[in-house]
Each structure stands twice: as C-alpha cells, then as structure tokens.
Amino acid sequence: MNFAESCAECRRLAEAYEAVTMGWFRVQGQLRIAAYSNDEVASDRIVEELTGIGRRREQLRLQAENHIATAHPRVACASSSL
Numbered sequence: 001m002n003f004a005e006s007c008a009e010c011r012r013l014a015e016a017y018e019a020v021t022m023g024w025f026r027v028q029g030q031l032r033i034a035a036y037s038n039d040e041v042a043s044d045r046i047v048e049e050l051t052g053i054g055r056r057r058e059q060l061r062l063q064a065e066n067h068i069a070t071a072h073p074r075v076a077c078a079s080s081s082l
Contacts, residue, residue, distance in 0.1 A: 013064040
C-alpha cells in the first residue's frame with residue numbers, strides 16, 4: 001500500500017497493520033512450537049487465533065485501501081496495479 005506520510009490516518013492504519021502483522025508472526029511461531037510438541041489442543045487454539053488475526057489484517061487492509069482511494073486518489077491511482 002502506498003501510504004501518504006503526512007496523513008495521520010495513513011500513519012494510524014499503517015501502524016495498526018504492522019502491529020497486527022507482527023502479532024501474526026508471533027502466534028505463527030507459537031503454532032510451530034505446538035506442532036513440534038504434538039500439542040493438538042494448543043494447535044487448535046492457536047489456529048483459531050491466527051484466523052482472527054487474519055481477519056483483522058484483512059479489515060485493516062481494506063480500510064487502508066478505502067482511505068487511500070478516497071483521501072488520496074492521486075496516490076491510489078499511482079499505486080494501482082492496472
């Protein structure tokens with residue numbers, strides 16, 4: 001995503017997305033440990049947590065895309081994959 005550095009909302013969304021992504025990596029590491037330990041109960045719980053984190057990441061990504069498209073249309077156009 002092409003965030004505008006001077007926009008407070010862009011910074012907020014970028015920071016939130018980064019925090020959720022770092023959380024995803026942390027929990028992913030926990031899943032590897034649970035799988036290595038053959039702990040099915042922990043693995044199942046962690047998979048549920050990862051699913052929730054994945055949904056939150058997707059929500060933030062969509063919020064960011066919508067914000068960029070409405071508040072910074074020239075930036076959105078420049079970063080378009082079309």
